[in-house]
Amino acid sequence: MRYFRLAMIPLLALVLVACQSTGELAQERPQLRPGTTKIALMPIDVQLFELTAGGLEEPKADWTRQAEVHVRRAIGVVQTEKQLKLVDFDASTLPLERQKVMDQLVRLHEVVGLEAFLQNRFPQLRPPTKQGHFDWSIGTEVQTIAEVTGARYGLFVFMKDSYSSGGRVALNVVVALLGGSVRGGTQLGYASLVDLQTGQIAWFGTLQRAAGDLRDQEPAEEAVRTMFATLSN
Amino acid sequence: MKIRNGMATLLLVFVLSACATYSKVDTGQRVPVGEGITVTAVGGWASISHQLISNTGADAIWTVDGPSINHLTFYSAIRSGEPMLVVPNSDVELPVWRTGMTEPDVMEFVEGSLAKANKLPFIETENLRPHTFLGQPGFAFEFNLVNQKQLEIRGLVIGTQAGGVLRMMTYTAPKLHFFAKDEASARAIAATAQLTGS
Amino acid sequence: MHFTRRHLLCGCAATALTGCVGAGGGKPIAAGYAPALDSVEGGLWEIFNKAEADLKFSPLRMTDEELNRYVTDIACRLAGSHCPDMRGYLVRTPFFNASMAPNGMMQVWSGLLLRCQNEAQLAAVLGHEIGHYLKRHSLQRFEQMRDNATIAAFLGIAVAAAGGGALANLPGLVALANIFAFSREQEREADGVGLELMVNAGYSPIEASEIWRGLIQERDAGLTADERADRKDKSDVFFASHPAPEDRAQTLALQAAAYPGGKRIVGEERYLAQARAFRDMMMQDELRLHQHDRTLVIVDRMKAANPGDADPFYYEGEVYRSRNEGLDDGLAMRAYSRAIEADDDHGLAWRGIGILHRRAGREADAATAFQRYLELVPDASDRLMIQSYVGA
Ligand SMILES: [Zn+2]
Numbered sequence: 001m002r003y004f005r006l007a008m009i010p011l012l013a014l015v016l017v018a019c020q021s022t023g024e025l026a027q028e029r030p031q032l033r034p035g036t037t038k039i040a041l042m043p044i045d046v047q048l049f050e051l052t053a054g055g056l057e058e059p060k061a062d063w064t065r066q067a068e069v070h071v072r073r074a075i076g077v078v079q080t081e082k083q084l085k086l087v088d089f090d091a092s093t094l095p096l097e098r099q100k101v102m103d104q105l106v107r108l109h110e111v112v113g114l115e116a117f118l119q120n121r122f123p124q125l126r127p128p129t130k131q132g133h134f135d136w137s138i139g140t141e142v143q144t145i146a147e148v149t150g151a152r153y154g155l156f157v158f159m160k161d162s163y164s165s166g167g168r169v170a171l172n173v174v175v176a177l178l179g180g181s182v183r184g185g186t187q188l189g190y191a192s193l194v195d196l197q198t199g200q201i202a203w204f205g206t207l208q209r210a211a212g213d214l215r216d217q218e219p220a221e222e223a224v225r226t227m228f229a230t231l232s233n
Numbered sequence: 234m235k236i237r238n239g240m241a242t243l244l245l246v247f248v249l250s251a252c253a254t255y256s257k258v259d260t261g262q263r264v265p266v267g268e269g270i271t272v273t274a275v276g277g278w279a280s281i282s283h284q285l286i287s288n289t290g291a292d293a294i295w296t297v298d299g300p301s302i303n304h305l306t307f308y309s310a311i312r313s314g315e316p317m318l319v320v321p322n323s324d325v326e327l328p329v330w331r332t333g334m335t336e337p338d339v340m341e342f343v344e345g346s347l348a349k350a351n352k353l354p355f356i357e358t359e360n361l362r363p364h365t366f367l368g369q370p371g372f373a374f375e376f377n378l379v380n381q382k383q384l385e386i387r388g389l390v391i392g393t394q395a396g397g398v399l400r401m402m403t404y405t406a407p408k409l410h411f412f413a414k415d416e417a418s419a420r421a422i423a424a425t426a427q428l429t430g431s
Numbered sequence: 432m433h434f435t436r437r438h439l440l441c442g443c444a445a446t447a448l449t450g451c452v453g454a455g456g457g458k459p460i461a462a463g464y465a466p467a468l469d470s471v472e473g474g475l476w477e478i479f480n481k482a483e484a485d486l487k488f489s490p491l492r493m494t495d496e497e498l499n500r501y502v503t504d505i506a507c508r509l510a511g512s513h514c515p516d517m518r519g520y521l522v523r524t525p526f527f528n529a530s531m532a533p534n535g536m537m538q539v540w541s542g543l544l545l546r547c548q549n550e551a552q553l554a555a556v557l558g559h560e561i562g563h564y565l566k567r568h569s570l571q572r573f574e575q576m577r578d579n580a581t582i583a584a585f586l587g588i589a590v591a592a593a594g595g596g597a598l599a600n601l602p603g604l605v606a607l608a609n610i611f612a613f614s615r616e617q618e619r620e621a622d623g624v625g626l627e628l629m630v631n632a633g634y635s636p637i638e639a640s641e642i643w644r645g646l647i648q649e650r651d652a653g654l655t656a657d658e659r660a661d662r663k664d665k666s667d668v669f670f671a672s673h674p675a676p677e678d679r680a681q682t683l684a685l686q687a688a689a690y691p692g693g694k695r696i697v698g699e700e701r702y703l704a705q706a707r708a709f710r711d712m713m714m715q716d717e718l719r720l721h722q723h724d725r726t727l728v729i730v731d732r733m734k735a736a737n738p739g740d741a742d743p744f745y746y747e748g749e750v751y752r753s754r755n756e757g758l759d760d761g762l763a764m765r766a767y768s769r770a771i772e773a774d775d776d777h778g779l780a781w782r783g784i785g786i787l788h789r790r791a792g793r794e795a796d797a798a799t800a801f802q803r804y805l806e807l808v809p810d811a812s813d814r815l816m817i818q819s820y821v822g823a
Contacts, residue, residue: 047481064477065468096494101409103488107384108409115299127279128257129297136298139410199410328721331755335789336816337782341719341753348719354491354524356719362815372816383489 022120023205023230024134030153030193030202030231034083040151040196041086042106046071048214049162063161063215070220071159077221078228087149094148101141108138109156113190117206139199146196154196159189159207159223161214187212189227203231255279258295265429267292267309270367270400273425276418278305290319297415303406305419308392311399317346325349330399336361336372339399343390344376355379366393367400367428377408387412391423402426456571460564462512472533472570479532486520486536493521493541493709501705502539505550506557509628517564525716527646531560533569544706545713546645548732550698551638554629558639562624568617622679626686635695636687643680645732650676653724703736714746723754741774748783760787778807782817789820798822 031037048063079086091102116136119126145154189207194200207227213219258264258274265271278295281304286294295305311317316327328345340361348356356378364373371393378386385408392401404419406412466472486492493499499521507514517535526542537560547553563569613621622639630636706713717726727750733743744766751763764787770780785800798821805817 064474100488100490104385104409104490107382108407111301111382111384111407112298115301119299124254125299127255127296127299129277129279130299137410141409326721328753333790334755335786335820337786337813338752338755338790340813345719345721345753349721354522355716359812360815361813363819374813379490383485383491385490 021205021207021209021226021229023203024116024120025204025230026135026200026202027133028195028200028202030195032082032084032153035085037153038085038087038149038151039153039155039193040089040145040149041075042089042109042145042154042156044068044071044075044157045110045159046157046214047160049160067159067161067214067220070214070217071157071224073217074221074224075157078224081225082228082231086155087151089145089149089151089154091148094144098144102144105138105141106156109192109194110158112136112138112201113156113158113192113204116201116204117190117208120204120206121208134201134204136201136204137199138194138201140197142194142196142199151196153202154192154194156192156194157189158191159187159214159227161187161212163213163215186210187214187223189223191227193231205230254282254285255296256282263425265293266307266426269429270307270309271427271429272307272422275421275425276415278418278422288319288321290317298411303411303415304404305422306403306405308399308401308403311401313397317343317401318350320350330394332394332397334394336363339372339392339394340374340390343401343403347376347378351380353378353380364391366391366402366423367426369393369395385409389416389419391420456567456569456574458567460513460567462516464516471574472567475569476534479534479536482532483518483520483534483536486522486538489522491523493523495521495709498705498709502553502557505554505632506537506561508632509554509558510561511631513561513565517561523712523716525713525720529556529560531563531569533564533567535564537561537564541709541713541716544709545717546649546729547642547702547706548645548699548736549638550702551629551634551696552642553702554632554634555625555636555639555642558625558628558632559621560625561628562621563613563617565624566617566620568613568621571617572613618679619682622683623686626683630690630695633696635697636690637684638697640680640683640687643676643683645728647676647680649725649728652728699736711742714742718746718749718753721753723750726750739773741770741777741780744770744773745777745780745783748780752783752786760790763787776807778804778811781807782811785817785820 032039046064046067048067050063075086078084091099094102116134119130142154145151187207187209191205192201193203195202205227207223212223214223256279258278258280260274260276263271263273264280276297278297281294281296281300290308291306292309293307294300297303308317311330313332314329316329318327320327327349328342330339330342334342340358344356344358347353356376358374358376361372361374364371366373371391373389373391376388376390378388380386386405387408388403388405390401390403392399394400402419402423404416406415466476468477499519502521503519506517506519510517517537519537519539521544522538522540524540524542525545526540527546528538528540529543530538532538537557539557543556544553547556626636626639629639714729717729720726727747730743730747730750733740733746737743748763748766748770751759751766763783767780767783767787770777771784774780781800781804785797785804788794788797788800801817801821805811805814805821811817
C-alpha cells in the first residue's frame with residue numbers, strides 16, 4: 001500500500017499543477033559568504049522507481065545508485081557555481097542517544113518538508129496562519145550538527161523519480177478521469193537550507209514535474225540546478 | 234493523529250473543488266467548538282473545515298502549521314457507552330467511555346482509543362493530575378507516542394466529566410520543537426473554555 | 432544443517448547456470464550472497480536496506496543488549512552458515528508478528544515475545560522466517576506481482592484514493608513487510624524449512640505446532656461456537672497474511688511426529704527468565720489494545736507457567752476493570768485480591784482495588800487502598816490525582 005500512497009502525492013501534484021520549481025525564503029534570508037560559509041550536507045535521500053504497467057512503482061537499485069552519484073555530483077556543480085562550502089555530516093561519532101535524536105530530526109524534516117511542499121503548491125492547503133512570510137523551523141536540536149561540523153547551515157535534500165516502462169493503461173485511465181495526463185515519469189524533490197542555530201528553514205526549494213531523468217548526469221544536473229535556482233548568495 | 238487516514242481523500246476533493254479548507258481563528262475571538270462549549274483563541278490558529286473532520290469523532294480541530302504537523306482537538310460531548318474516536322470503514326472495536334469512571338480509567342480510555350484507532354506501536358501516558366476545565370473539577374495528563382512514520386509525538390489532554398458527559402481537549406505535535414512551540418497557547422485556550430449559558 | 436547444505440548445492444548450480452545474474456525467486460540462497468545491483472533482486476534489497484537504516488535508530492527498537500544477544504544466538508544456531516547474512520531487530524509493537532526482508536533484515540515484535548511460552552516456540556518462528564530468506568520468497572512474490580501489476584495497481588490506486596484500506600492503517604513497518612505477503616505455498620514451504628532447522632538445532636519440533644494452537648485459542652477466545660465457525664479475522668496483522676492456523680498446527684504436528692524422538696530442548700525456564708524483565712512493559716502494551724478475551728488467554732497461560740506469581744492475577748484484574756461490563760467489577764476485585772494474597776506489597780493491585788472502590792462510591796475503602804498504593808509506588812505517574820482522592 002505504501003508504494004501507492006507515496007506515488008499518489010507527486011501524481012496528484014502533477015495532474016493539478018504545471019509549474020516546475022519554486023523557492024521560498026524566510027524573512028531572515030540565508031547569509032552565504034561565497035566560499036566561506038560552511039554548510040553541512042545531510043545524507044541525501046534519493047529514490048528511483050520504475051513505473052510498471054499500471055503504475056506499480058518498482059524500486060530500481062542500480063538507478064538509485066546512479067542517481068545518488070549524479071545528484072551528489074550535481075550538488076558539487078551547484079556548489080561550485082554558487083560558491084558554496086559544503087561538508088558532509090557524519091553522525092556516527094555521536095553517542096547512540098544523540099544519533100537517535102539526529103534520526104528523529106531527519107524524520108521531522110521529511111514531514112515538515114512535505115507539508116511545506118504541499119502548502120507551497122496548493123494555496124487551498126495553506127492554513128491562514130501560514131499566509132505571511134515562509135516560516136518553518138525544525139528546532140534547535142540542529143545545533144548538534146553545527147557542533148559536529150562547525151557549519152552555519154544544514155542542507156537537507158529529498159528527491160524521488162519514477163519512469164514509465166510503457167503500457168500503463170490502467171494508470172492513464174485513472175489520471176484521465178482526474179483530468180490530466182502522464183506520459184513520462186514524475187520527479188519530486190525538495191531541499192532545505194536550515195539555520196543550525198535556530199532551526200529555521202532559511203531557504204526552501206522545490207522541484208516537481210513530468211520530465212527529467214536522474215539516471216543521466218546531464219539531466220540530473222539540470223534537475224538539481226532547477227531545484228536550487230532560487231538559492232542565491 | 235486521527236485525521237490523517239480519512240483526510241487524504243477529502244483533501245484531494247477540496248483541492249479539486251477549491252472549497253474553503255480552513256477558517257482563521259483570531260486571537261481574542263470567542264468561538265464555539267462543538268456542543269455547548271466556546272473558547273477564546275490565544276495565538277494564531279486555523280480551524281479545519283467541518284466537512285473534513287466529520288468522520289473523526291472530534292467536534293473541532295485547529296492547527297497552526299498544517300494538519301500533518303499539529304492539532305488542537307475538541308471533544309465536546311462523549312456520552313456513556315460512546316467511543317472517543319471514529320474509524321470509518323472499519324470493524325475495529327474502540328473503547329467506550331462510561332459514567333462513573335475514575336480519572337485513571339479515563340486516562341486509560343484515551344490511551345486505548347488512540348492506540349487502537351491508529352494502530353499505534355507505542356503510547357504511554359504520564360503525570361495524571363487534577364485540573365479545572367470548564368469551571369469544573371477535571372483532569373490533565375500528557376502522553377508520548379510513536380506514529381506510523383516512527384516520529385515521536387507528544388500530547389496534552391485536559392478534560393472533565395460531569396452530568397453524564399465527558400468533555401476534552403487534546404493538543405498534539407511532534408516532540409521535537411513543535412510541542413513546546415504552541416504548548417502555552419494550547420493551555421491558555423483550555424483555560425478560556427466555557428460552557429455556554431454559564 | 433544437512434537440509435540447508437543439500438539445497439545450497441542446488442542453489443549454487445542454478446546460479447552458475449544463469450551466470451549469477453538476474454532473478455531466481457524460490458531458488459535457495461547461498462551463504463554470503465548479495466545480488467547484482469542491476470537486478471530486480473538488487474532493487475528489492477536496496478529498498479529494504481533503506482528500511483533497515485530507518486529501523487536502526489527507531490524509537491521502537493528494543494536495544495537491551497542481553498535480550499538481543501539471547502535472540503540472536505538462537506537465530507544463529509538455526510541459520511548456521513547464513514548467520515552473518517542476517518540481522519535481527521527487536522521491535523516494541525504489541526502484535527504477534529515476525530518478518531524477514533529479502534536482504535536479511537529480520538524483525539521480531541514484542542507481541543510475539545509475550546506470546547511465546549518457551550525457547551523452542553521462539554526458535555520455531557525464527558526458523559520459519561529464516562526459511563523465507565533461504566528460499567528467497569520475497570523475490571518470488573515480487574516477480575508474481577509484476578505479472579499482475581495492471582490489476583494490482585488499478586486496485587491499489589482505487590484503495591489509495593478511497594483513503595486507504597485495511598493495510599493503510601497498519602504501522603509503516605507492517606505495510607512494507609506485507610507488500611510482499613507470502614503465498615500459502617510459500618508459508619508451507621517456510622514452515623517445513625523452519626521445522627528442519629529447529630530439529631537440527633536440537634529443539635523439540637512439536638512446539639512449532641503449539642504456538643499455532645495458542646494463537647487459535649486467542650483468536651477464538653470469547654466467541655460462541657457459531658461465531659468461531661465463520662470467524663474471518665481480517666483485522667489481525669498476522670492472520671491477514673498467513674494460512675489458516677488450524678491447517679498449520681495440524682501439518683506441523685504431523686511433520687513433527689515424523690522426526691525421531693529423544694531428548695530435545697523446550698527451554699521453558701530460560702525463556703521465561705529472559706522475557707521476565709520485559710513482561711510488565713509488554714503486558715501494559717497488550718492491555719492498551721482492549722482485546723479483553725484474548726488478553727485473558729495470555730493471562731491464563733502465565734498463571735499456569737508461574738504458580739504463586741501475583742502478577743497474572745493483577746493483569747486479570749486490569750482486563751476486567753478495563754472491560755467494565757456487567758459483573759466485571761466483581762471479577763476484577765476477586766482477581767486483585769488474589770494478587771494481594773500472593774503478594775501483599777503489590778502496589779498496582781492496590782491501585783486497582785482503590786479504583787473499584789471509588790467507582791462504587793466506597794470512599795473510605797478507596798482511600799485505604801490508594802494510600803497503600805502510594806506508599807508502595809512513591810513515584811507513581813498518577814500520584815497527584817490519587818492524592819487528591821485520598822485528600823492528602
Ligand atoms: Zn511466513
